[in-house]
Amino acid sequence: MSHPTRTLPSGDELPIVGVGTWNIDGDTLRDSVRAGLDAGYTHVDTAEGYKNEDEIGDVLADYDREELFLTSKVLPKNLDYESVIASCEASLERLGTDYLDLYLVHWPNPAISLRETMNAMATLHDRGLIRNVGVSNFSAYQLSCAHHVSDVSIAVNQIEFHPYLQRPDLVDYCRETDTVIEAAAPLARTEIFDDPVVQELAETYDKSPAQIVLKWAVEQDVVVLPKSSSPEHVRQNGALFDWELAAEDRERLDDRDRDQPVYDHPARDWTGDTYGISQ
Secondary structure, X not given: OOOOEEEOOOOOEXXXXXXXXXXXXXXXXXXXXXXXXXXXXXXXXXXXXXXXXXXXXXXXXOOOHHHOEEEEEEOHHHOOHHHHHHHHHXXXXXXXXXXXXXXXXXXXXXXXXXXXXXXXXXXXXXXXOEOOEEEEOOOHHHHHHHHHHOOOXXXXXXXXXXXXXXXXXXXXXXXXXXXXXXXXXXXXXXXXXXXXXXXXXXXXXXXXXXXXXXXXXXXXXXXXXXXXXXXXXXXXXOOOOOOOOOHHHHHHHHOOOOOOOOOOOOXXXXXXXXXXXXX
């Protein structure tokens, strides 16, 4: 069963549920991605920083590439012009594909010109190596700047989004600018599972806590990228489209907002492997 899609500025269709792959690798990752693809997922999300593109490439070799929507991301330490090009080419080689459907700036890097980064993205787009350009973990201010300096439409902003972190101002800006919202950590890295409202609704609907939270997001047209090391949970996470949440139950989840991130905190390790900004 194929999943509903969101239409990007290019006209490409982005499936509203994807296989998330952060923090899993090896055979566990291979089994997870394969379970998703066999269950009808066509959208896989990875990044050079996840260090698992080789394993994903192993799995993708057994499927029709043209039927899949594949995303990767460039690390913030690699956002100068030449490094963006090199990072993308390396990701393509590891994934065993000639193009990415979507390529994201994984995190903004204030030490490197955003215009330089987006010029590199435009070059990759012109070369046919990427079909759509996006960003990840950008604030409304940063996204506004990206729209301003990019020659290619910014199709997506992948952000932390879940009932405990609903970010209404950023969500509103994304919608005003026709930027599709993708939810990274849509399950708050499992922290949401113990929420009493989520547990009560899971029992009421005879669904898993994950399904309740993911359904709440997709009913807002937010693309979700749940990850799981369990093939059964991967299959469950995609089974969202033959049932509905009642309006009053969606509102109960709306009321869970705590402005509480699980990963997108203000502090950064600027000298680490992600940013690589020397003093």
